[in-house]
Amino acid sequence: xxxxxxxxxxxxxxxxxxxxxxxxxxxxxxxxxxxxxxxxxxxxxxxxxxxxxxxxxxxxxxxxxxxxxxxxxxxxxxxxxxxxxxxxxxxxxxxxxxxxxxxxxxxxxxxxxxxxxxxxxxxxxxxxxxxxxxxxxxxxxxxxxxxxxxxxxxxxxxxxxxxxxxxxxxxxxxxxxxxxxxxxxxxxxxxxxxxxxxxxxxxxxxxxxxxxxxxxxxxxxxxxxxxxxxxxxxxxxxxxxxxxxxxxxxxxxxxxxxxxxxxxxxxxxxxxxxxxxxxxxxxxxxxxxxxxxxxxxxxxxxxxxxxxxxxxxxxxxxx
Amino acid sequence: xxxxxxxxxxxxxxxxxxxxxxxxxxxxxxxxxxxxxxxxxxxxxxxxxxxxxxxxxxxxxxxxxxxxxxxxxxxxxxxxxxxxxxxxxxxxxxxxxxxxxxxxxxxxxxxxxxxxxxxxxxxxxxxxxxxxxxxxxxxxxxxxxxxxxxxxxxxxxxxxxxxxxxxxxxxxxxxxxxxxxxxxxxxxxxxxxxxxxxxxxxxxxxxxxxxxxxxxxxxxxxxxxxxxxxxxxxxxxxxxxxxxxxxxxxxxxxxxxxxxxxxxxxxxxxxxxxxxxxxxxxxxxxxxxxxxxxxxxxxxxxxxx
Numbered sequence: 067x068x069x070x071x072x073x074x075x076x077x078x079x080x081x082x083x084x085x086x087x088x089x090x091x092x093x094x095x096x097x098x099x100x101x102x103x104x105x106x107x108x109x110x111x112x113x114x115x116x117x118x119x120x121x122x123x124x125x126x127x128x129x130x131x132x133x134x135x136x137x138x139x140x141x142x143x144x145x146x147x148x149x150x151x152x153x154x155x156x157x158x159x160x161x162x163x164x165x166x167x168x169x170x171x172x173x174x175x176x177x178x179x180x181x182x183x184x185x186x187x188x189x190x191x192x193x194x195x196x197x198x199x200x201x202x203x204x205x206x207x208x209x210x211x212x213x214x215x216x217x218x219x220x221x222x223x224x225x226x227x228x229x230x231x232x233x234x235x236x237x238x239x240x241x242x243x244x245x246x247x248x249x250x251x252x253x254x255x256x257x258x259x260x261x262x263x264x265x266x267x268x269x270x271x272x273x274x275x276x277x278x279x280x281x282x283x284x285x286x287x288x289x290x291x292x293x294x295x296x297x298x299x300x301x302x303x304x305x306x307x308x309x310x311x312x313x314x315x316x317x318x319x320x321x322x323x324x325x326x327x328x329x330x331x332x333x334x335x336x337x338x339x340x341x342x343x344x345x346x347x348x349x350x351x352x353x354x355x356x357x358x359x360x361x362x363x364x365x366x367x368x369x370x371x372x373x374x375x376x377x378x379x380x381x382x383x384x385x
Numbered sequence: 386x387x388x389x390x391x392x393x394x395x396x397x398x399x400x401x402x403x404x405x406x407x408x409x410x411x412x413x414x415x416x417x418x419x420x421x422x423x424x425x426x427x428x429x430x431x432x433x434x435x436x437x438x439x440x441x442x443x444x445x446x447x448x449x450x451x452x453x454x455x456x457x458x459x460x461x462x463x464x465x466x467x468x469x470x471x472x473x474x475x476x477x478x479x480x481x482x483x484x485x486x487x488x489x490x491x492x493x494x495x496x497x498x499x500x501x502x503x504x505x506x507x508x509x510x511x512x513x514x515x516x517x518x519x520x521x522x523x524x525x526x527x528x529x530x531x532x533x534x535x536x537x538x539x540x541x542x543x544x545x546x547x548x549x550x551x552x553x554x555x556x557x558x559x560x561x562x563x564x565x566x567x568x569x570x571x572x573x574x575x576x577x578x579x580x581x582x583x584x585x586x587x588x589x590x591x592x593x594x595x596x597x598x599x600x601x602x603x604x605x606x607x608x609x610x611x612x613x614x615x616x617x618x619x620x621x622x623x624x625x626x627x628x629x630x631x632x633x634x635x636x637x638x639x640x641x642x643x644x645x646x647x648x649x650x651x652x653x654x655x656x657x658x659x660x661x662x663x664x665x666x667x668x669x670x671x672x673x674x675x676x677x678x679x680x681x682x683x684x685x686x687x688x689x690x
């Protein structure tokens with residue numbers, strides 16, 4: 067209090083009106099604008115604009131090295147009659163659904179296992195993440211060698227065990243190749259699902275389990291009525307990302323099979339690369355890429371709202 | 386510094402909860418049950434997850450004659466490791482060049498993204514300018530746009546700018562993947578910093594820039610480390626843009642070069658392929674071992690937001 071009175075008694079210079087520039091410098095909107103410039107600049111130039119340009123290219127007959135002209139829906143009409151395109155759509159759907167389901171199931175199981183008390187837990191958790199750290203292409207190369215038609219270690223092991231007599235042609239047979247690529251994708255995706263779900267599990271209060279056990283709940287009931295409901299929001303996010311990245315996968319397929327054998331593992335992304343960059347038909351490739359957008363929106367909406375609704379239902383208690 | 390550790394512990398709160406949890410009811414399980422239902426499946430999963438790396442490393446050091454002969458030599462082990470493949474890779478191929486390209490592109494793109502993300506995240510969380518929520522939502526949506534649908538139009542844009550086949554094209558394009566992620570991660574960290582600190586700095590006459598560099602950033606160091614290593618890993622991992630934009634052998638990054646340059650007709654190529662994959666993964670694995678916790682918090686933090 068004494069300080070305040072002291073200040074008041076001393077003569078001080080009259081308060082200067084802030085200049086226009088000073089006002090502007092502390093204006094939130096003005097500052098905010100300039101703070102956002104680098105991020106929004108890059109995102110607009112290299113993400114927003116290409117997104118629209120991609121849709122536009124799909125309505126043109128652009129080739130590499132030649133500007134195209136507007137041809138309406140012709141690219142899409144071509145695709146409708148293109149058996150390889152529909153094969154790639156089917157492949158992408160199988161790949162996404164099977165791989166995402168497997169990643170979810172095994173990832174959740176692994177997260178539950180890792181959530182238990184055990185020695186060296188931190189080290190085990192660190193090891194589990196390694197497939198996620200190593201660049202996909204490099205581990206895909208390792209899988210390529212594991213899937214080799216003559217010198218596959220899996221074939222060798224199965225032959226030694228006496229289960230097969232001839233080597234399995236992993237990447238040469240359509241269905242073998244599909245399962246092989248799905249397995250490699252699941253292998254790569256499990257750590258992400260497991261570690262993020264584990265983080266969710268760690269927020270569940272142990273007293274809930276104790277209370278449920280005292281009430282006679284079985285292990286399954288504890289999971290079904292405590293763990294799963296609490297985990298749904300994080301499951302929704304994790305699976306949305308997982309579905310999204312599986313659907314648009316490119317590098318794993320390109321490193322392992324390049325879409326072969328006879329287009330059996332072509333995903334929409336790999337087919338659009340082949341048509342647009344290797345084949346030079348930018349317009350057609352862009353049409354395939356654009357055709358992925360509705361699927362993506364649908365997948366995101368289903369996994370997002372499907373799982374979110376469960377959360378609301380729990381809120382009103384009818385789940 | 387004390388404040389830094391405080392925010393650090395704020396972020397890692399779940400690990401405390403985990404310790405509590407584990408004590409719970411585990412004494413009810415017999416060790417036999419634990420062995421069958423916990424350690425056995427966990428062991429199988431860990432072995433499956435690690436086997437490709439073991440196989441990669443083993444192949445990289447196997448002598449050629451043992452590579453393809455599975456009958457006279459046990460394929461799962463070698464008693465005569467050789468560094469021939471790795472030596473060839475490092476001293477008789479373009480590999481060091483590719484490694485340097487990857488490192489250069491990843492560092493530059495990460496630095497650019499972190500700069501843009503720090504400013505954006507601070508503006509969205511603390512400046513609360515008009516439309517901040519909307520911009521935050523847009524940036525999140527940008528995270529959901531996959532490179533697979535952008536590479537064709539981007540290739541034509543990069544071509545128009547005359548950047549095709551230049552590492553600069555990758556440095557400019559990679560941030561589109563990194564900025565959305567890093568911004569959301571940093572927004573979470575910035576929110577956890579007490580607002581009062583900034584208010585008192587404002588009262589003392591600090592400018593926004595001073596607040597950001599002298600108060601917010603030092604407190605958000607764990608978040609910056611998380612964002613940095615995660616962005617760096619994403620860059621290293623990126624494939625489709627590098628494959629599309631770069632065509633000269635000398636400008637390629639490791640993932641693209643391995644797929645395109647090492648695949649020749651040589652039946653003994655597996656040794657050098659695996660050596661290339663191993664050496665290309667090591668920098669990331671080493672980085673990861675030093676920052677496991679930051680890595681995990683980056684992964685989970687971005688998802689929780």
